[in-house]
Amino acid sequence: MDSSEPKKARALICLALALVTIGVYWQVHGFDFVNYDDPDYVTENAMVKSGVTLEGIAWAFTHSHAGNWHPLTWISHMVDCQLFGLHAGGPHLVNVLFHAANAILLFLLLQRMTGAQGRSAIVAGLFALHPLHVESVAWIAERKDVLSTFLGLLSLHAYVSYVQRLLQERFASAQPAEAKSKFEYWLALIFFALSLMAKPMLVTLPFVLLLLDYWPLSRIAHVGWRTLGTRQAGRLVLEKWPWFALAAALSVVTFFVQKGAGAVLGIEHFPFSWRLANAVTSYFDYILKAFWPVHLTVFYPLAHGQAAGQLILALGFLCIVSLAVVTVGRPPLLVGWLWYLGTLVPVIGLVQVGGQAMADRYTYFPLIGIFIGLVWTGAEWMQRVKVLRIFGGATCAIVLGLLAAVTVAQLQYWRDSLALFNHALAVSRDNALANNNLGSALARIGRPQEALEHYQEAVRIDPDNARYQDNLATALVRAGQPGAAVDHYVAAIRDDPGFAEAYSNLGALFLAAHHVNEAITNLDKAVKIDPDNAELRSNLGNALSAAGKLDEALEQHTLAIRLAPADATIRLNAGLALMKAGKMKEAATQFAEAVRLDPGSAEARFELGRQLFFEGQFPAAIEQLREAAKLRSNYAVAEFYQAAALAELGGYDEASAVAMRALGAAQQSGQTGLAARIQEALQSFNAKQPYRPKAPGGN
Numbered sequence: 001m002d003s004s005e006p007k008k009a010r011a012l013i014c015l016a017l018a019l020v021t022i023g024v025y026w027q028v029h030g031f032d033f034v035n036y037d038d039p040d041y042v043t044e045n046a047m048v049k050s051g052v053t054l055e056g057i058a059w060a061f062t063h064s065h066a067g068n069w070h071p072l073t074w075i076s077h078m079v080d081c082q083l084f085g086l087h088a089g090g091p092h093l094v095n096v097l098f099h100a101a102n103a104i105l106l107f108l109l110l111q112r113m114t115g116a117q118g119r120s121a122i123v124a125g126l127f128a129l130h131p132l133h134v135e136s137v138a139w140i141a142e143r144k145d146v147l148s149t150f151l152g153l154l155s156l157h158a159y160v161s162y163v164q165r166l167l168q169e170r171f172a173s174a175q176p177a178e179a180k181s182k183f184e185y186w187l188a189l190i191f192f193a194l195s196l197m198a199k200p201m202l203v204t205l206p207f208v209l210l211l212l213d214y215w216p217l218s219r220i221a222h223v224g225w226r227t228l229g230t231r232q233a234g235r236l237v238l239e240k241w242p243w244f245a246l247a248a249a250l251s252v253v254t255f256f257v258q259k260g261a262g263a264v265l266g267i268e269h270f271p272f273s274w275r276l277a278n279a280v281t282s283y284f285d286y287i288l289k290a291f292w293p294v295h296l297t298v299f300y301p302l303a304h305g306q307a308a309g310q311l312i313l314a315l316g317f318l319c320i321v322s323l324a325v326v327t328v329g330r331p332p333l334l335v336g337w338l339w340y341l342g343t344l345v346p347v348i349g350l351v352q353v354g355g356q357a358m359a360d361r362y363t364y365f366p367l368i369g370i371f372i373g374l375v376w377t378g379a380e381w382m383q384r385v386k387v388l389r390i391f392g393g394a395t396c397a398i399v400l401g402l403l404a405a406v407t408v409a410q411l412q413y414w415r416d417s418l419a420l421f422n423h424a425l426a427v428s429r430d431n432a433l434a435n436n437n438l439g440s441a442l443a444r445i446g447r448p449q450e451a452l453e454h455y456q457e458a459v460r461i462d463p464d465n466a467r468y469q470d471n472l473a474t475a476l477v478r479a480g481q482p483g484a485a486v487d488h489y490v491a492a493i494r495d496d497p498g499f500a501e502a503y504s505n506l507g508a509l510f511l512a513a514h515h516v517n518e519a520i521t522n523l524d525k526a527v528k529i530d531p532d533n534a535e536l537r538s539n540l541g542n543a544l545s546a547a548g549k550l551d552e553a554l555e556q557h558t559l560a561i562r563l564a565p566a567d568a569t570i571r572l573n574a575g576l577a578l579m580k581a582g583k584m585k586e587a588a589t590q591f592a593e594a595v596r597l598d599p600g601s602a603e604a605r606f607e608l609g610r611q612l613f614f615e616g617q618f619p620a621a622i623e624q625l626r627e628a629a630k631l632r633s634n635y636a637v638a639e640f641y642q643a644a645a646l647a648e649l650g651g652y653d654e655a656s657a658v659a660m661r662a663l664g665a666a667q668q669s670g671q672t673g674l675a676a677r678i679q680e681a682l683q684s685f686n687a688k689q690p691y692r693p694k695a696p697g698g699n
Contacts, residue, residue: 013107017107017128021099024128024407024408025096025138027412028096028137028138028414030089031089031138032088036139038139040066041073042077042081043086046567049566051079056074056078064257068144070197072147073144073198073199076147077143091140091143092138095137095139099137100128102149103124104124105150106120107121110123112160116376122371122400123375129400130367131293131407132290132360132364133360133407135298138411139298139414144201145361145364148199148201151195151198152192155188155205156209158191159184162181162185166181189243189246192246200251203250203251203346204343206247208343209240210233211335215332216331219232220233251346276350278302278349278357279349279350281310282358284313286344286366290367293410298360301428301431330377330380335372335373336371338369340370343365347362348362355432355433379392416441418438418441418442421437424438432457432459432462433458435454435457435461436455436465439451443475448475451475452472455471455475459472463491465495466493466502467499469489469491469495473485486509489509493506500525500527500533504526507520507540511546516543516546517547520540523536532563533563534559537560538556538569538573540556541553541573545577557573557574557578560573568593568594568595568604569598569601571591571597572591572601572604575587575588575589584611588608592608595608595624602627602628606635609622609623609624609638612624621645622646629642636662636665636669637666639662643655643658643662643678648690652686659685660682663675
């Protein structure tokens with residue numbers, strides 16, 4: 001049993017790790033979502049935004065989305081939405097809490113295996129405060145990193161319990177202990193499976209277990225590389241066959257899911273020789289950034305080929321370090337180095353997923369190996385040299401303090417999309433993704449010309465990217481250049497014939513130009529590519545309605561509502577189609593639901609108010625129309641109907657005042673037809689008579 005003093009010290013270290021980690025990362029509670037993966041994961045994911053539902057849980061386990069199958073991550077985001085809605089501060093702090101918990105679990109794991117409390121605390125501190133981990137913690141979409149590592153560390157804890165229980169059995173030969181050890185074995189496996197269901201990054205965990213068997217668990221005698229051929233090592237490998245089976249299964253699933261999503265680049269895009277060169281260089285670059293964490297960015301563009309000098313330097317460094325580690329023969333150093341090399345294999349780029357050369361988030365678990373090797377080796381040197389012992393503690397404190405300061409500074413770049421991608425462009429060259437996402441951020445805040453320039457730069461750098469072509473086309477539409485936009489939509493479709501959104505956007509452009517048949521053709525293709533997309537079906541319904549094919553339009557709108565019942569825009573579009581078909585009561589129901597789902601929708605309030613007007617519910621109509629006019633400035637038609645409703649209740653003077661305001665807005669915006677109707681209404685109001693506009697609808 002431990003004495004009370006070590007227990008107290010352990011508790012204080014855990015408390016310190018939690019407080020320091022939360023303190024350093026606390027600022028993220030005021031950060032926003034970013035427009036890179038966060039929309040797919042949360043803000044534009046209908047299943048996630050609905051919170052925790054049986055339908056959502058079933059979807060998480062049975063569907064791949066955004067190129068991933070990680071059901072536990074989806075469910076964790078659903079829980080966030082259930083608790084916090086779409087307020088980004090909550091999910092950010094949940095990530096921080098997971099990160100703090102991971103630092104504590106890492107400390108307890110190392111201390112439990114080695115008994116070295118101080119060294120374990122320093123490793124955990126490096127893990128908690130290193131700037132390379134900012135991406136995994138400050139990015140809401142990277143919940144999968146902190147969650148999978150949390151579950152992976154729990155698996156390692158259960159495995160250590162299993163090994164320690166086996167040791168008890170060896171000396172006591174107790175049947176109850178054997179039963180407990182089996183429980184802990186399967187518990188470790190369950191946590192491993194859960195970790196893979198959060199993110200398949202830790203498919204290398206069986207390899208880590210073997211390293212821990214060597215050191216510090218000492219299940220393999222420390223006799224060098226000859227151990228690998230012994231019967232003892234073979235038995236330990238066989239012991240872990242369920243881990244290897246799970247890892248293999250999830251690796252295959254992940255590969256085919258990502259390949260199906262178009263995330264895996266083929267040999268024709270990135271030859272294996274280039275992949276191998278990038279992998280070698282990335283191993284070296286991660287080490288450099290671990291020791292000198294500057295110019296960190298959310299996206300490192302993938303270069304087609306490496307400079308010969310850089311590749312030779314990286315390969316030479318890796319060979320020299322590996323040779324030195326084997327020659328020195330210190331178990332912590334060997335385990336740490338192999339931990340780093342081995343756990344990076346799934347993301348080192350031999351199977352290229354996405355267009356990045358490397359990513360800070362990929363180091364979240366692998367850097368633990370570097371920290372272990374450095375701290376244990378450094379501590380052994382310090383024990384031999386008195387001067388180093390004197391300054392060792394101060395050196396560690398200074399290093400941790402510097403890392404914390406750099407982390408605080410790095411966090412500032414994650415406060416929103418503008419800061420994130422402006423920084424990415426400042427520290428990288430020819431970064432198409434950063435230009436594209438910065439363009440989206442600028443467009444969102446009403447800076448269309450700057451957005452257009454960045455979209456153009458993204459397409460210049462990477463003309464074969466369908467997403468960039470599509471975004472540029474949409475920006476050109478907003479800039480009043482529809483002809484140029486068509487060319488880029490066509491280019492997007494050429495680059496990715498399965499890009500449903502590009503077909504939909506092209507269809508919407510044709511619909512706006514009153515080329516209804518072309519619009520229907522493209523929107524129908526979009527729906528065939530992605531039949532479960534409610535927005536695409538709603539858009540097709542709009543085009544069919546414009547073509548007078550009302551039965552087909554209503555069928556599409558009904559399917560859209562079934563797919564996304566909580567989408568206010570889809571409800572509004574369905575109401576407009578029903579109104580055109582003369583089904584006024586059904587239309588009013590959809591407008592009312594749209595207002596309930598989105599009280600800030602001026603158009604939904606107007607349409608509901610107009611329907612209430614024609615149903616003779618004038619006070620309710622006035623309420624909705626007045627709110628619509630508040631939500632949208634110079635909303636002439638809403639004020640026109642409001643004036644008509646006021647006149648129906650005998651309020652002719654107020655009706656005249658509102659109608660005069662509506663007339664000014666209509667004339668200013670060039671709505672000559674509406675202005676003429678308002679003038680007719682004013683004549684009626686001045687004569688103390690109501691004015692009844694013509695009811696909309698096809699029947």
